[in-house]
Amino acid sequence: MNSIAAIKFLVYFALLTILAAPLGAYMARVYEGENRLSRKILGPLERFLYKIAGVREDSDGSWKIYARDLLVFNLLGFFAVYALLRLQGSLPLNPAGFGGVSPRLAFNTAASFVTNTNWQAYSGEAVMSQLSQMAALAVQNFLSAGSGMAVAAALCRSFARSEREGIGSFWVDLVRGSIYILLPLSLAFSIFLVSQGVVQTFEGRAEVSLISPQAAPDGTPLTRASIALGPVASQVAIKQLGTNGGGYYNANSAHPFENPTPLSNFAELLAILLIPAAFCFTFGKMVKAPRQGLVLFSVMMAVILPLVFVCAGAELSGNPALRGLGVDQSAGVFQGGGNMEGKELRFGAAESALWAVATTAASNGSVNSMHDSFTPVGGLVPMWLIQLGEVIFGGVGSGLYGMILLAVIAVFIAGLMVGRTPEYLGKKLSAFEMKASSLGVLIPPALTLLGTAAACVAASGHSTVANPGPHGFSEILYAYSSAANNNGSAFAGLDASNLFHTVGTGLCMLAGRFWVIVPVLALAGAVARKKIVPASAGTLPTDTPLFAVLLLGTVILVGALTFIPALALGPIVEHLMLFP
Amino acid sequence: MKTHSALRPAIVLLAAFSLLLGFGYPALVTGAAQALFPFQANGSIIKLGGRAVGSALLGENFSGPGWFRSRPSATTPYPYNAEASAASNLGPSNPALRKAADARAERLRAENPESTGPVPADLVTASASGLDPHISPAAALYQVERVARERKLPPETVRRLVLSSVEGRTLGILGEPRVNVLELNLALSRISPI
Numbered sequence: 001m002n003s004i005a006a007i008k009f010l011v012y013f014a015l016l017t018i019l020a021a022p023l024g025a026y027m028a029r030v031y032e033g034e035n036r037l038s039r040k041i042l043g044p045l046e047r048f049l050y051k052i053a054g055v056r057e058d059s060d061g062s063w064k065i066y067a068r069d070l071l072v073f074n075l076l077g078f079f080a081v082y083a084l085l086r087l088q089g090s091l092p093l094n095p096a097g098f099g100g101v102s103p104r105l106a107f108n109t110a111a112s113f114v115t116n117t118n119w120q121a122y123s124g125e126a127v128m129s130q131l132s133q134m135a136a137l138a139v140q141n142f143l144s145a146g147s148g149m150a151v152a153a154a155l156c157r158s159f160a161r162s163e164r165e166g167i168g169s170f171w172v173d174l175v176r177g178s179i180y181i182l183l184p185l186s187l188a189f190s191i192f193l194v195s196q197g198v199v200q201t202f203e204g205r206a207e208v209s210l211i212s213p214q215a216a217p218d219g220t221p222l223t224r225a226s227i228a229l230g231p232v233a234s235q236v237a238i239k240q241l242g243t244n245g246g247g248y249y250n251a252n253s254a255h256p257f258e259n260p261t262p263l264s265n266f267a268e269l270l271a272i273l274l275i276p277a278a279f280c281f282t283f284g285k286m287v288k289a290p291r292q293g294l295v296l297f298s299v300m301m302a303v304i305l306p307l308v309f310v311c312a313g314a315e316l317s318g319n320p321a322l323r324g325l326g327v328d329q330s331a332g333v334f335q336g337g338g339n340m341e342g343k344e345l346r347f348g349a350a351e352s353a354l355w356a357v358a359t360t361a362a363s364n365g366s367v368n369s370m371h372d373s374f375t376p377v378g379g380l381v382p383m384w385l386i387q388l389g390e391v392i393f394g395g396v397g398s399g400l401y402g403m404i405l406l407a408v409i410a411v412f413i414a415g416l417m418v419g420r421t422p423e424y425l426g427k428k429l430s431a432f433e434m435k436a437s438s439l440g441v442l443i444p445p446a447l448t449l450l451g452t453a454a455a456c457v458a459a460s461g462h463s464t465v466a467n468p469g470p471h472g473f474s475e476i477l478y479a480y481s482s483a484a485n486n487n488g489s490a491f492a493g494l495d496a497s498n499l500f501h502t503v504g505t506g507l508c509m510l511a512g513r514f515w516v517i518v519p520v521l522a523l524a525g526a527v528a529r530k531k532i533v534p535a536s537a538g539t540l541p542t543d544t545p546l547f548a549v550l551l552l553g554t555v556i557l558v559g560a561l562t563f564i565p566a567l568a569l570g571p572i573v574e575h576l577m578l579f580p
Numbered sequence: 581m582k583t584h585s586a587l588r589p590a591i592v593l594l595a596a597f598s599l600l601l602g603f604g605y606p607a608l609v610t611g612a613a614q615a616l617f618p619f620q621a622n623g624s625i626i627k628l629g630g631r632a633v634g635s636a637l638l639g640e641n642f643s644g645p646g647w648f649r650s651r652p653s654a655t656t657p658y659p660y661n662a663e664a665s666a667a668s669n670l671g672p673s674n675p676a677l678r679k680a681a682d683a684r685a686e687r688l689r690a691e692n693p694e695s696t697g698p699v700p701a702d703l704v705t706a707s708a709s710g711l712d713p714h715i716s717p718a719a720a721l722y723q724v725e726r727v728a729r730e731r732k733l734p735p736e737t738v739r740r741l742v743l744s745s746v747e748g749r750t751l752g753i754l755g756e757p758r759v760n761v762l763e764l765n766l767a768l769s770r771i772s773p774i
Binding site for chain 1: 587588589592593594596597598602603608609610612613614616617620623624625628631632633634635636640641644647651657658659660662663665666667668670675677678681682685689697698699700701702704705708710711713714715716717721750751753755756758765766769
């Protein structure tokens with residue numbers, strides 16, 4: 001690890017904190033309807049949407065109504081994406097003339113984009129028409145993000161309420177999150193991206209003549225080349241801000257047209273963690289106890305910071321398999337050095353590792369380098385961050401509610417230790433809340449391990465790995481971790497486009513999203529109904545460093561105990577093979 | 581409490597958001613991008629005498645004599661296919677990775693007999709996009725003697741050209757030092773046309 005890499009990381013996390021705090025406060029105002037300034041500008045749009053949808057701005061419903069509305073809306077979105085992809089061949093805005101997407105790929109992609117996963121079993125520039133990219137995929141980038149944020153907002157609101165039946169209105173939370181948070185940030189960010197070189201046009205191609213002609217595979221000289229273009233910046237902006245991660249191009253944010261400069265890279269890195277980090281502050285403000293939010297934020301920081309250094313250390317030290325070939329992987333004045341297979345030179349090993357950690361801590365899943373080619377330890381870090389359940393910042397909204405589930409469990413464990421009724425934020429926690437939290441915490445790991453096991457048994461599950469030995473197993477484990485936790489990144493050598501994987505990962509994504517959201521909303525309903533009891537001498541304060549350590553232990557324990565056996569079969573064996 | 585059906589708001593909001601976010605938003609961004617940054621928004625296309633010769637942001641394959649080589653590219657069916665970005669996705673322990681790197685290093689050593697140092701890693705490893713426009717300054721310097729010989733230029737001239745093409749870290753910390761291969765080769769053909 002060299003000092004310049006350490007400076008990059010520290011500047012990044014300092015800037016992230018500085019930006020997240022005020023944004024989080026603003027987001028709390030949005031969800032409480034107190035964002036006066038932005039309402040002056042966009043208020044008419046908000047009210048217009050309520051009017052045509054037949055929704056009252058002050059409507060309030062039980063958690064069951066909230067869950068029903070969310071599920072109906074997301075189901076409808078699922079069918080809309082599926083239909084658009086199937087029919088894109090006969091629809092406009094298809095300059096490259098692509099045909100309809102196959103049923104299994106359309107199912108997988110629809111599941112992927114409504115669940116905020118953005119797992120891509122397809123190659124963007126070679127399969128999707130511009131209409132599909134904009135009207136199907138980019139729309140769900142906003143709406144899946146808006147849905148997750150709405151759930152988190154409803155949960156925060158419920159903790160602040162006392163003896164109330166309602167937890168809010170999904171429609172109101174969805175509209176507010178989309179137009180006051182996601183849309184303005186995306187507009188500003190996409191213009192910045194264009195200034196750096198991200199393309200934004202409705203042209204499908206640019207033609208150039210090569211100054212050094214090539215020989216095509218069939219031997220004919222290749223003197224002209226065609227460059228894929230499209231409305232990329234608008235999609236990249238929301239894919240990063242909404243922890244979606246689905247790129248316009250196959251290479252995602254490694255493609256120079258999605259991420260052209262070190263500055264665009266740094267800005268996209270900030271965008272990946274911005275809203276998830278801000279949600280800690282939103283939580284603190286909405287439950288009227290800022291220190292409670294700070295505790296969650298510091299636990300997330302305590303996990304991510306060391307992991308950045310572990311991952312970058314592994315990548316900067318290069319690939320031992322290339323030793324003895326007369327190849328120089330060391331860092332120096334004239335080269336960044338490190339394990340450069342599957343990495344872009346403008347980012348180098350350090351910022352590729354930082355990205356890998358940020359994108360998997362958040363359930364973003366966009367990549368600026370190929371995780372499949374990372375060293376075993378370098379690849380273990382992002383995989384484990386996904387397996388922790390996407391709670392280290394996590395997805396927009398989903399990271400916060402995932403962490404709150406773990407906080408409930410940590411409070412319960414502490415209650416067992418001291419023999420008192422567990423309380424969190426003034427709410428006494430009983431069996432129902434524990435059941436809901438446990439369900440939300442256990443479903444994704446169960447899906448991950450069962451999906452991986454099934455793929456290892458079925459021939460069509462393991463025959464499509466790209467690398468031999470334990471690395472092939474890592475590809476499968478990564479795929480099902482990514483799907484069940486709605487991350488979307490991949491050890492992309494695995495060909496996930498066959499029937500087994502499209503259906504398998506598709507089901508994992510749907511269950512990993514909605515089977516968690518429903519218990520979270522049930523928890524919200526339960527705590528809204530409870531009376532806020534004042535803290536007594538027997539209450540374990542949850543805004544102290546002691547509780548932060550307890551929560552940290554819970555996060556690590558759940559993640560480590562569940563996955564160390566599986567990780568031992570993949571990256572750990574591979575590491576021992578490469579470093580005998 | 582009155583309960584409403586979820587269908588009307590679901591259908592209406594999905595339709596409204598599809599129009600607003602699926603069409604309005606990208607159209608607005610496209611309009612602004614084309615007005616403010618037309619060069620970047622259309623692919624940063626470099627023109628030479630009115631002819632488009634490539635993008636300043638995308639790498640190209642330079643296999644003929646007298647050119648600086650780009651990094652290996654894993655795109656198909658030919659390297660640097662700007663319509664199908666791709667990486668090798670070879671795992672670190674995959675024997676195919678070592679074999680490919682070995683073959684590339686061998687070829688570079690044979691091609692650049694004047695350069696006796698080790699081969700810079702970026703010249704034997706495939707990039708993430710398959711379209712990486714850059715090589716490290718070390719990788720460019722490694723090729724200086726060969727390019728000078730093939731272009732019949734003094735090596736010092738070519739070396740100076742390389743060093744003047746080096747882009748440093750942004751703000752002193754972001755990114756890595758690098759050389760844009762297409763721009764370097766264009767500058768090269770300005771002083772010594774093939």
